Amino acid sequence: MKYIFVTGGVVSSLGKGVATASLGALLRARGYKVTAVKVDPYINIDAGTMRPYEHGEVFVTASGAETDLDLGNYERFLDLDVPEGSNLTTGQVYQEVIRRERAGDYLSQTVQVIPHVTDEIKRRIRTAGEKAGAEIVIVEVGGTVGDMESLPFLEAIRQFRFDEGEENTLYLHLTLVPYLGTSNEFKTKPTQHSVAALRSYGISPDIVMVRSKERLPEDITKKIALFTSVRANRVFSSYDVPHVYEVPTALEEQGLGKAVEALLHLEPNLPNLSVWQKAVRVIKAxxxxxxxxxxxxxxxxxxxxxxxxxxxxxxxxxxxxxxxxxxxxxxxxxxxxxxxxxxxxxxxxxxxxxxxxxxxxxxxxxxxxxxxxxxxxxxxxxxxxxxxxxxxxxxxxxxxxxxxxxxxxxxxxxxxxxxxxxxxxxxxxxxxxxxxxxxxxxxxxxxxxxxxxxxxxxxxxxxxxxxxxxxxxxxxxxxxxxxxxxxxxxxxxxxxxxxxxxxxxxxxxxxxxxxxxxxxxxxxxxxxxxxxxxxxx
Structure with missing residues (x-):
């Protein structure tokens, strides 16, 4: 299997779930078997007991898991039923590590975040991909780079590159480029700092995706590429659109699908995006x-x-x-x-x-x-x-x-x-x-x-x-x-x-x-x- 890890920076609620689902849709449109996993750093075992006003909808999977609403986006965009274990929380990980410690599985060892917690995180991600029979597993890491709760998960996904090799792993980082109306300019400094923070954990993004009000001008894209050491043709603008079903085609037009194919050494394929084109047509007219x-x-x-x-x-x-x-x-x-x-x-x-x-x-x-x-x-x-x-x-x-x-x-x-x-x-x-x-x-x-x-x-x-x-x-x-x-x-x-x-x-x-x-x-x-x-x- 190949793995794509989606992280976020600057602020929360940037739309990592939609970005993850849209990327999955582009790969599915190329004929690949894709699944998605959501990592939630909170200590709850699942989302079932959370308040709707705080957390939004509780999405229920076919296996009966009460999950984050992003799992719903994955199922809708990828047209699949995600398998059991596709929503991974800190609570689940520590519950299993403690159970195994009590059972004697770590006998004589001092149980630590590295390697025991990170190994459990990696095991669960791999298992979710195997259950789905996937060729490509897209993993969305909830929260924002710099959050204390996310550290074990960032370390786990960092280790994936050493375990699986560069040709089988890809890191995509989603950030915000705000537009200041008073000075009439896009500000790239938050993105620069966010990528620097990610690098401090040992992860260098292969792709930078930028949330913005409008599509970024070419000079801003080049500036981001220069200061983040990511090629300009691998900096993508996820700008505001009237409906989320426009996102896959907007990203495909910029070449996101081709960039992922190149980075993961995939056979180039022409995507069939007729479903999304029809949806956008009806929504607009x-x-x-x-x-x-x-x-x-x-x-x-x-x-x-x-x-x-x-x-x-x-x-x-x-x-x-x-x-x-x-x-x-x-x-x-x-x-x-x-x-x-x-x-x-x-x-x-x-x-x-x-x-x-x-x-x-x-x-x-x-x-x-x-x-x-x-x-x-x-x-x-x-x-x-x-x-x-x-x-x-x-x-x-x-x-x-x-x-x-x-x-x-x-x-x-x-x-x-x-x-x-x-x-x-x-x-x-x-x-x-x-x-x-x-x-x-x-x-x-x-x-x-x-x-x-x-x-x-x-x-x-x-x-x-x-x-x-x-x-x-x-x-x-x-x-x-x-x-x-x-x-x-x-x-x-x-x-x-x-x-x-x-x-x-x-x-x-x-x-x-x-x-x-x-x-x-x-x-x-x-x-x-x-x-x-x-x-x-």
Whole structure:
């Protein structure tokens, strides 16, 4: 395998994840088997218990790992399911080193950062590449060069060049070149210092990628090359573009793919970038437009819904339409929701945890149902739809979820039985890919291309479910249970996976998170159907 290591400097949140994913897309477009690994220096074992407002979305992989949102970018850009172990944290590394020390694996040795911690980091990176069957592994090192937490990881990737050889390793450093309007000039000094800091750890970048407001002038590129000892044709400008799907083509036009081929001694190939060219065309010049209201509780932090937003974009591309988002704070919906939804074409209620904003989400589902506005409910959004239907159609006053009211009169949403004995919080939910049996003749079965019924897989992240004790009443009142989990021991028909209404233009809700499997080239079926219905409204 060959390895590309992406580091960052100057400031955080420069877009290393998008740069990593875009480079992977360029190599995939050339026919190479590529995977990506995210190194997060925090001590948490995973991202599952982090606050959305601080860390953004928790992305769930097929294997059930709760990871950094950059893993979602990797899967979307590379069109693959990253294998288990693709999100590597300090907590995971030290947990394993300490376990091995207690087991006697290091007997007679003094356990140290070098070589024991760095060897574990290298082992995990190699293992992730082997599980993916990759020819090229791109490793993004989180944080900024100079951070104390990153030091063991920088030392580990430094050692890779000695282990694997120059022809099999490449270092790409992403920095910031700010533009000062007062003096009307780009400032390269932060980049110079950032590269110098990286060199102080024994790593000399082969490629420098620069984040900037605009594409850098040639003289600035040459200056950066001179002061960082990197060839001018290996200094690339990652300038601001209207949408992230423009980044791969912008970097390819500058020659990034060719530079990587030369540095890693790869066979030159002509890339097929038609997917990205089509996506950019639709995003820039769509045939139609549609407005979707997203009624959530983390609306001040759009990254908390990153995969949802990308799935709506993918659905728009499939329907040759621009999808405009109207952010609706669910807490504000606890009054009359009509003023928020009168001129929207669809309503989406996403997942989430905790009681805040729940009554507002219930009103959003009620408005969509009664006013015949296309509705898509995701995870909690399905549970909300069931609560609303139980209250206002079935007539079960006080219907609720035990997550919000443990003493509810009608617990139509309840804790999954296997969760009753769970004590810890991290990695204990129902996670990863799970099968769904779809009922023939339903809308969701048609969306997934199995109109006669069939089994599909989607990602999950939840603890609560529709209470089986109420399914008969809900169905008798007209709610269609269109999908269930097969093979749940002692549970009869299985857990409710999806619901819908037949007397509605589009009212579909799922317990799963289909947004995690959506791609620009393969949009999620429920999202594509939702946008198609919204366009017809």
């Amino acid at each position: 769509p045939a139609r437009e549609v407005t979707i209201a997203l009624a959530g509780k983390y609306t001040a932090m759009p990254d908390a819904y990153l995969s949802l937003l990308e799935s709506l974009t993918h659905a728009g591309i499939a329907n040759d339409a621009r999808v405009n988002i109207r952010w609706v704070n669910a807490e504000e919906l606890e009054g009359d929701p009509a003023s928020y939804f009168q001129d929207v074409h669809g309503i989406l209620v996403p997942g989430g945890f905790g009681i805040r904003g729940i009554e507002g989400k219930i009103r959003a589902a009620q408005y969509a149902r009664t006013q015949k506005v296309p509705y898509l409910g995701i995870c909690l959004g399905m549970q909300i739809a069931v609560i609303e239907y139980a209250r206002h159609v079935v007539g079960l006053d006080g219907a609720n979820s035990t997550e919000f009211d443990p003493y509810a009169q009608h617990k139509v949403i309840d804790l999954m039985p296997e969760q009753l004995e769970v004590a810890g919080m991290g990695g204990t939910m129902r996670l990863g890919d799970w099968p769904m049996d779809l009922l023939g003749g339903t809308r969701i079965a048609q969306l997934y291309g199995v109109p006669q019924g069939g089994t599909v897989k989607e990602r999950h992240r939840h603890r609560f479910e529709v209470n089986p004790a109420y399914t008969a009443q809900l169905q008798a009142a007209g709610l269609v249970i269109s999908g269930v989990t097969p093979g749940v021991a002692g549970r009869g028909a299985g857990l409710v996976e999806s619901i819908e209404l037949t007397d509605h233009p589009f009212f579909v809700a799922m317990q799963a998170h289909p947004e995690f499997k959506s791609r620009p080239m393969r949009p999620s079926p429920p999202f594509a159907g939702f946008i198609a219905a919204a366009l017809d409204r």
